[in-house]
Amino acid sequence: MEILKKLVVIIVGAILLAVALNIFLIPANVFASGFTGVAQLLATVLPISTGVLLFLLNIPVAILGWMKIGKAFTVYSFVSVVLTMFFLEIIPIIEISQDILLNAVFGGVIVAVGAGITLKYGASTGGLDIIALILSRMSDRPLGIYFFVLNAIIVITSGLLFDWEKALYTLVTLYVTSRIIDAIHTRHVKLTAMIVTTKPEELREAIHEKITRGITRLPAKGGYSQVDKEMLLTVITRYELYDLKQVIQSVDPQAFTNIVETAGVFGLFRKEQ
Template sequence: MEVAKKLVVIIFGAVLIAIALNVFLIPANIFASGFTGTAQLLAYVLPVSTGILLFLLNIPVAIIGWLKIGKAFTVYSFVNVIFTMFFLEIIPIIEISSDILLNAVFGGVILAFGAGITLKYGASSGGLDIIALILSRMSDRPVGVYFFVLNAIIVVTSGLLFDWEKALYTLVTLYVSSRLIDAIHTRHVKLTAMIITKKPDELRKAIHERITRGITRIPAKGGYSEEEKEMLVTVITRYELYDLKQVIHSVDPQAFTNIVETAGVFGLFRKDG
């Protein structure tokens, strides 16, 4: 049931991404961020559709993600890419408004909602998410740096291909979509989870079976009940947050979990993943 629920959300996210592109962004010559925007740009210079190009761009990324990020995350992300390609091919490109600003805003909102709920359920829309995460682990630079570089290339290229006014509207779409994704999910790539539980052994084992991260165990005592407990502390990426929630809920639904933003990590985090 959990897998089925996850697949339904991922497919629904793909539908929203396809609608945002074919109904709002593509008719107005406005570009999305990441690999989706890259596929849009290539579709204007190559005789291939945006959906097919998005699929082809993600094939090498999926292979790298399988080796470097994690099998489950990569598989679900690629499923999202496949269904996005499918819906891009069957949903017609139509223009419901000639107002470029409306297309930029509504396209960005719908695109972000589709990508955001996909992230919330432990997958991504592929492409840049996976590449940025890998590069961040290799260099210890923030993931935002890589998002900024690729999106800057998309904005500049759209300005050169069309006009700089369209490039500015592309910036509007990128801003709207990034803000909404932050609201739906979380913009912080690394998070610290502090889990207070009465079942530390079972929970530690279950977490290690789903997530390859180190865990620190700290003795704890209830301030009111005075019960003996343990606090498990681990640092995860935002892509692993969904899996962690599912593990905690299945092993110890009564566990108290605090998720906090992590500004930086030193040590073996990069090598653990």
């Protein structure tokens, strides 16, 4: 049932992404962020559709993700890419509005909803998300710069290929997409989880079985109940948040969990050597 639920969410996310592109963004020559925007740009100069280009761009990323991240996350993400390509091919490109601002805003919102719900259920739309996760395991440097550079290239290239007004509308799409994903999931790559539980040992074992992260155990006591507990403190990536929630729910549904944004980590955060 868990796999089925995740697949349904991935299918819905792929449909939303395809609708946003073929009905709002592509007809208006406004570009999405990340690899989707790169595929759109390449499709304007190459005789290949956006969906096929998106698929081709994600093949080397999927291979890298398989080797560096793990099979489950990479497979779900690649399934999302394949389904997005499929729906991009079968959904016709239709211009329902000639207002570029409306296309930019609605396209950005729909892209963000599709990507956000996919992230929320433990997968991604591929491309830059997988690259960011790999980089987060190799370095503690801020990853926002990588998103910024790629999106800046998309904006500048769209301005050179079309006109600078289109580039400004692309900026509107990128801003809307970022804000909506923030609301649905999180754009912060690293998160700190503070879990107060009466089953610390069982929960520790379950987390270590599912997620390879260090855990610090701190004594805690209920302020009202006076019950002795422990707080498990761990830093995870945003892509592991769904798995962590599932583990906590299965082992100790009564556990109190606080998730906070983490600006940076120094010390023994697991990296690929």
